Amino acid sequence: MEKQAAYAILTDHLKAQGKLRATPERFAILDAVLQSQGHFDVEALYYRLITNGVKVSKATVYNTLELLQECGLVSKYRFAENTSRYEKAFGRPHHHHMICLNCGDIIEFTNDRLERIQEEVAAGEDFSIQSTTIQIFGTCSKCTKK
Amino acid sequence: MEKQAAYAILTDHLKAQGKLRATPERFAILDAVLQSQGHFDVEALYYRLITNGVKVSKATVYNTLELLQECGLVSKYRFAENTSRYEKAFGRPHHHHMICLNCGDIIEFTNDRLERIQEEVAAGEDFSIQSTTIQIFGTCSKCTKK
DNA sequence: CTCGGTGCAAATGCTTTGCAATGTC
DNA sequence: GACATTGCAAAGCATTTGCACCGAG
Numbered sequence: 001m002e003k004q005a006a007y008a009i010l011t012d013h014l015k016a017q018g019k020l021r022a023t024p025e026r027f028a029i030l031d032a033v034l035q036s037q038g039h040f041d042v043e044a045l046y047y048r049l050i051t052n053g054v055k056v057s058k059a060t061v062y063n064t065l066e067l068l069q070e071c072g073l074v075s076k077y078r079f080a081e082n083t084s085r086y087e088k089a090f091g092r093p094h095h096h097h098m099i100c101l102n103c104g105d106i107i108e109f110t111n112d113r114l115e116r117i118q119e120e121v122a123a124g125e126d127f128s129i130q131s132t133t134i135q136i137f138g139t140c141s142k143c144t145k146k
Numbered sequence: 147m148e149k150q151a152a153y154a155i156l157t158d159h160l161k162a163q164g165k166l167r168a169t170p171e172r173f174a175i176l177d178a179v180l181q182s183q184g185h186f187d188v189e190a191l192y193y194r195l196i197t198n199g200v201k202v203s204k205a206t207v208y209n210t211l212e213l214l215q216e217c218g219l220v221s222k223y224r225f226a227e228n229t230s231r232y233e234k235a236f237g238r239p240h241h242h243h244m245i246c247l248n249c250g251d252i253i254e255f256t257n258d259r260l261e262r263i264q265e266e267v268a269a270g271e272d273f274s275i276q277s278t279t280i281q282i283f284g285t286c287s288k289c290t291k292k
Numbered sequence: 293c294t295c296g297g298t299g300c301a302a303a304t305g306c307t308t309t310g311c312a313a314t315g316t317c
Numbered sequence: 318g319a320c321a322t323t324g325c326a327a328a329g330c331a332t333t334t335g336c337a338c339c340g341a342g
Contacts, residue, residue: 019320021315063323082305100273101276111263113263122244132280132283
């Protein structure tokens with residue numbers, strides 16, 4: 001089950017860093033992230049934690065999300081707004097986004113050729129890739145029809 | 147000369163919108179943008195304007211940059227930080243960025259195949275593209291060598 | 293002369309920080 | 318016990334807003 005694997009990744013990361021501690025808050029936040037669907041912002045995640053009876057502060061949510069990002073369990077995005085958006089990255093293939101500027105809908109897509117060309121381009125500059133983001137802004141089919 | 151063409155684009159846009167006025171501030175900011183090299187943030191542009199003796203407020207800079215974005219004279223980006231970055235879009239081909247997470251350097255690149263595949267992907271979803279952004283995060287060659 | 297635009301400063305909203313209290317190791 | 322981590326509230330920043338004044342049309 002994915003939960004155990006994700007826990008293991010986090011635990012390993014904590015140990016690997018030497019001084020990081022395994023606190024209940026960190027695992028509670030990881031839980032909440034695993035249960036999430038699609039994209040979420042800190043506000044929504046915090047709200048879900050609180051209403052589920054988990055006592056955490058927003059500061060801890062921010063800190064932990066950064067930690068989870070470091071071990072590849074969540075991805076952080078910044079579309080057009082001034083809020084950061086996150087999404088669970090565990091057990092999901094690397095993918096990109098089409099963002100509808102009208103209704104805000106986000107369509108995910110994957111494309112091997114895009115990945116390969118990006119690698120080629122980076123290699124040409126001796127640039128070593130850590131992560132890539134492709135965002136296509138425009139109007140989705142639903143909004144075009146209206 | 148590019149300045150005249152850019153002025154014309156802005157003037158046309160103002161007229162086209164019906165109620166927008168041609169104020170000296172708007173053209174002064176456009177001037178400053180045209181003189182810019184690479185990416186800049188509001189702070190830097192504002193500072194350049196002030197030190198050049200142009201009296202504008204930051205609010206106007208924000209407003210005008212949005213206006214210039216609407217008529218395609220500047221592009222707005224959001225890399226990882228919490229500041230928006232802009233760059234002059236006039237007379238430049240559509241391009242993308244590799245961002246070095248170590249030194250912050252930004253390498254620009256263009257690639258026709260990437261553009262074409264993006265179009266294909268969007269077409270497959272009946273999504274009509276307005277703009278696209280590709281960001282490759284990682285380590286640049288200079289930093290790798292160190 | 294009318295209303296859109298500007299400057300200023302205050303307000304907003306996301307994110308970070310400082311510090312005492314807490315609990316992991 | 319030592320010290321990383323937490324919670325809380327205050328501080329920071331980038332960006333936006335409200336409003337009186339100004340000036341383009």
